Ligand SMILES: Nc1ncnc2c1ncn2[C@@H]1O[C@H](COP(=O)(O)OP(=O)(O)OP(=O)(O)O)[C@@H](O)[C@H]1O
């Protein structure tokens with residue numbers, strides 16, 4: 001159990017990186033608190049696996065250093081770092097039984113056999129593999145194999161951290177849910193630092209108290225699910241989290257108001273003076289009110305998705321989405337209004353603070 | 357679905373059957389023919405029954421040659437299989453070293469048998485051969501022409517030099533098919549070098565090793581050209597293997613009946629041993 005500090009970590013797979021493009025990780029400078037549960041969320045190829053492998057020591061970063069509890073471990077081997085990692089695709093030792101697979105990481109570390117037995121049985125129960133303990137791992141199905149992989153990560157409870165790299169991809173939805181709640185429970189019980197990679201936002205948001213969003217080799221935001229929802233720091237976070245994602249439209253800002261085409265939108269505060277670059281206004285569909293007063297829109301489509309309806313409309317020539325209650329009706333002459341609480345202003349995709 | 361039985365397909369295999377018949381079955385039947393007949397010349401043959409087989413199976417000469425073959429094959433396998441695995445494990449997995457190593461490894465396999473024999477025959481000569489001369493100069497009393505031990509060593513080293521590559525290439529093919537994730541998981545699990553070999557690499561090489569053992573066994577059990585070129589079966593009979601003896605019998609002594617009987621026994625033994633190897637190893641594999 002340890003606090004993990006990534007100090008200005010950069011990584012390029014190629015030998016002679018020149019521009020930022022050559023880096024799979026552009027710059028990660030972040031601390032994972034001791035005992036924290038983090039979800040690492042981001043699209044494919046954004047560097048999630050790279051970051052995990054650097055933490056576990058499978059990869060040596062091109063720049064920067066890694067600290068565990070303040071101690072520099074950059075040059076330590078994977079084994080010395082004492083980290084468990086579960087990979088995206090199942091890795092099992094074919095010729096061993098399920099039991100021996102789980103015992104393997106313990107036996108390699110010279111744990112006494114009675115302790116091995118106790119821990120392995122516990123893990124077998126937890127992963128639902130108890131009735132196939134004596135079977136060879138070779139003939140099992142993909143999700144059973146993945147449970148073995150997961151089990152090998154969980155069997156060592158004294159680790160500094162457990163890293164999960166999309167461990168539940170090949171597991172069916174119900175079992176996913178069961179395993180996820182078991183992971184949460186284990187985390188509460190043993191208090192290890194846990195980093196859980198996923199590109200599924202619901203998984204991330206329901207799982208962790210801290211969500212780390214990565215985009216193109218950088219961490220764009222770290223926060224609670226609510227923070228990510230209310231105050232996306234980067235337009236990418238706005239798009240990526242929420243369904244449908246945040247509406248983002250180019251505007252011109254003057255004082256406390258923003259102009260979009262012929263419309264003027266009242267802002268909750270004045271952005272600091274002198275912001276430059278491409279200025280955009282972001283608002284989530286949840287903060288758009290549809291009614292008889294406000295700015296005119298033309299509605300293209302209404303999707304009823306159960307608890308609420310998603311309204312797809314055209315506003316000042318651009319697409320916009322709004323969410324309304326299941327029982328609300330669409331007015332004959334629809335107008336929209338923006339709830340100031342949900343408005344964020346972005347300059348070159350990064351959020352700008354607004355004064356009161 | 358209704359199955360349609362169409363026997364016309366058999367005609368498609370007819371050419372292959374004919375080919376096999378001409379190239380294998382008919383010559384084999386000639387041998388069988390010789391093995392049950394005797395002749396006093398003039399192309400006059402008469403029925404001899406199992407006489408030749410009796411003679412072969414009770415001849416010390418046959419069993420001694422057989423013993424030499426078995427010892428030779430055993431030594432070859434004991435050296436070449438572990439050595440091949442060891443080299444394959446230490447070959448680079450990526451980068452410019454891969455093609456270089458592969459070419460180096462393939463080189464001995466591309467040289468014709470009799471050329472390999474000639475190379476070593478010259479290489480080992482004590483008057484002009486680099487190996488023989490150097491060993492002499494270093495004070496070793498090496499001479500494969502009149503020392504049976506030296507002759508054996510030479511033949512074995514020659515075979516190791518010639519054929520270990522085959523084992524290496526087969527094992528290497530098995531090794532490169534292991535995804536990186538396995539090595540990563542092994543690191544995470546704290547596996548030792550030995551554990552990685554035992555639980556990741558060896559299981560992946562299992563199948564190719566089975567093939568390597570079978571090929572090397574059959575080949576070494578039938579070895580002829582190289583020792584014949586180097587030692588001619590000598591000194592004395594000490595490197596006379598079954599195949600060399602067979603040729604001596606058939607061509608040197610023109611004892612066709614006995615040679616034919618010996619061929620058949622030889623052939624059956626190779627089949628039997630290969631079958632035993634195969635069954636034992638696949639059974640072991642299935643049990644794994
Ligand atoms: N071994 C490698 N050699 C070269 N480039 C690599 C290697 N592994 C990853 N990359 C590149 O680095 C970038 C980040 O890859 P990474 O595997 O970390 O992404 P990821 O976020 O884990 O994606 P995914 O969700 O698909 O697993 C990608 O552009 C990828 O092409």
Ligand SMILES: [Mg+2]
Nearest residue numbers: 048049088165
């Ligand atoms: Mg990945």
